[in-house]
Amino acid sequence: MMAGKMLIIGAGLTGLSTAFHLEKMGGIDYSVYEKEKRVGGLCRSEYKPCPGLKGKFTFDILGHLLHLKEEYTIGLVRRLLKENLTTDIPRDSWIYSKGVYTRYPFQANTYGLPPKVVKECVFGFISAKYHSLHCKTRPPEGSFYNWILQNFGEGIAKHFMIPYNQKIWTVHPRDLTCGWIKVNPKYVPSPNIQEVVIGALEDQKKHFGYNVRFDYPRRGGIQKLPDAFEAKIKNLELNTNFSRVNIRKKVAYFDGGKIEEKFRFLVSTVPLPELILEIIEDVPEKVKNAALKLKYTSVLSLNLGIKREEMDHGHWVYFPEKEYLFYRVGFPKKFSDEMCPPGTSSVYVEIAYKPEPITQEKEEKFVARAKKNLVKAGILRTEREILVEHRERIAYAYVIYDRNRDRNLKIIQDYLKEKDIYSVGRYGGWKYSTMEEAILEGKEVAEKLVSEL
Ligand SMILES: Cc1cc2nc3c(=O)[nH]c(=O)nc-3n(C[C@H](O)[C@H](O)[C@H](O)COP(=O)(O)OP(=O)(O)OC[C@H]3O[C@@H](n4cnc5c(N)ncnc54)[C@H](O)[C@@H]3O)c2cc1C
Structure with missing residues (x-):
């Protein structure tokens, strides 16, 4: 056994993948703590019965499709899920605006x-392309709004980019940078x-973008992927909340101090604002201020079981217009019968909202409103078609x-690195x-930890 315990907080895909890769290396002392009763984080599914029906609805808490590009992850996911995986499903996604369904991407x-x-x-x-062709100097790096216009x-x-992005991010694109697109320029398809022109004159069936096929x-449901990781790891504690950490003594406390663990390295996938403002003791003011400035949006996800064999709107549909509350609607039976x-x-x-706590009312x-909108868009014939629902x-x-994200993130990450805390994953x-x-980040972190022991 190598010296020093690794604590992994969160059994979402990043935490699970970290544990999986540590386990594979062998002889490493690690534990995973997860506050929920089930692994998976955002990739959880709920199984909901309906009185009078045989079988259950599988509701992913958020629509999750596997757009795998790297040979390593393709191989790993196939080995983990074995025959329980449909591969290379061609995407069939749409946009609903001006009362008509058009193919994705809008542009x-x-x-x-x-x-x-x-x-x-x-x-x-054409005018934007002409302008950029004849503009002698490259426009300065600007907001996402400038990027859209250019x-x-x-x-x-x-007609699409501003209203859609404003809905999902809850702020105008002029208040965003292009940081999120730089991670993968294909997130926003750029046709020539x-x-x-062809796509304006005819029903162009060509596929664009990074997610043209999926597994x-x-x-x-998507829960089967985290479940498959779980089956390969040890030392997992569910229903255990990471509540406090003393970084000087390198001791983590769970469930308000009922459990404590000494660690050599801590891998946290807890959302950064919570880690800094609620969990780590004695954080310097500068770091706290940086965490207070991190901005994000929340989502209300609504799954509905429907009394109808088929729905005819492809895999999912984007809704840019304000009169529709949601930004996206998906049809899981098209992923799997x-x-x-x-x-x-x-x-x-999926309904995005600013992250103030919302009341039950x-x-x-x-x-x-979402149910009424579904009828208006012709997705439901009537609300009476709804058999069961699940909300999250x-x-x-x-x-x-936003413009402050990179600077504030650096202040926080520099501080955490000094304390042997790896804050990773989508929210860490x-x-x-x-x-x-x-999955890839979990592998990378596991390798780094072992190299530092
Ligand atoms: C609306 C939406 C749709 C998406 N669709 C797709 C898609 O189609 N395809 C795709 O590839 N990706 C998609 N993603 C992204 C994907 O969900 C994430 O990249 C991935 O699941 C992140 O995993 P994670 O482990 O980093 O974070 P999480 O899944 O958030 O895991 C963090 C874990 O930490 C636990 N935790 C938090 N605080 C504590 C605490 N104090 N103590 C103990 N445990 C704690 C949480 O319960 C959770 O289990 C989507 C994301 C969103 C928001």
Whole structure:
């Protein structure tokens, strides 16, 4: 056994992958603590029965599809899920605006929208490209808003990019940087002029972007991936909240001090503001102030079991317009037939909101409006089609890349590094990232820890 205990906080994919890779190396003393009753973090699923029906609905707490690019993760996920994985499902996603469904991405597929809108989008795009071609100096690095205008022009900005992004980030794109796109420029597909023109004149079926194909478990929803990691690790404590840490003594306390553990290294996937402001003792003011300035959005996720065999809107649909409360609606039965009892289907709805605590009354209003919106968009025929529902409030959903994010994050990470704390994952690392990145980061951290022992 190598000297020094590794404590891993959180059994989401990042924490699980860290433990999995430490376990694989052998002879390393580690423990994983998770506050929930089940592993998975954002990749959890709920299994909901419905009176009178055989079988249960599988509701992922948030729509989660595996867009794997790296050979290592493709191989690992296939080995973990074995025959319980459908691979290379071609994406079928749409946008609903101006009363019509058009193909994703909006910028390459305006065919079917009112002619005035198509004209504004295409002319705006051509003019933006012409301008950038004839502009002798490169425009300075600016806001996400500038980036949208420079890359897509005013029409696409007005009819999709601004309203959609404002909905999901809860702030105007002028208050965001392009930091989240730099991680993977393909997050926002960039068609060329020919593709934009063709996509305005005909129903272009070409695929764009980073997520053109995806993998998904056949049975049991996305939960089956964290479950498969769990089966390969040891020393996991569920239902145990990491509540305090004394970094001078290197002791972590759980459930208000009922359990304590000494550690050599701490790997935390706890959201950074909570780690700094609520868990670590005696944090310097400068670091606390930096944590107070980290911005994020929350999401209310609503899963509905539907009394109808089929729903006809592809895998998922984006909703840019303000009159629709949600930014995205998805159809799990299209990922796998096994997500719903026979003769039924299901829908998930994602609603972003500013991270103030919402009252039960406000949540009820959100849900009531979302259901009405589903009928208005023709997704539900009537609300009476709803058989069961499951709701989940995701306090930390999207990290906001505002102008202060990088500076504040650096102050915090520099401080944590000195104390042998690795704050990683989507919320520990305070970033926009995917399941694949969570798995890869877990591997990277495990290797780093072992090299430092
Ligand atoms: C709306 C939405 C949709 C997404 N869709 C996709 C998708 O389709 N494809 C994709 O690849 N990625 C998607 N992602 C991203 C993906 O969910 C994340 O990258 C990944 O799940 C992050 O894993 P994590 O372990 O870093 O964080 P988490 O999943 O948040 O795990 C952190 C864990 O720490 C635990 N924890 C927190 N505090 C404590 C504490 N004090 N004590 C003990 N335990 C604690 C939590 O309970 C949780 O289990 C999506 C994200 C969102 C928000």
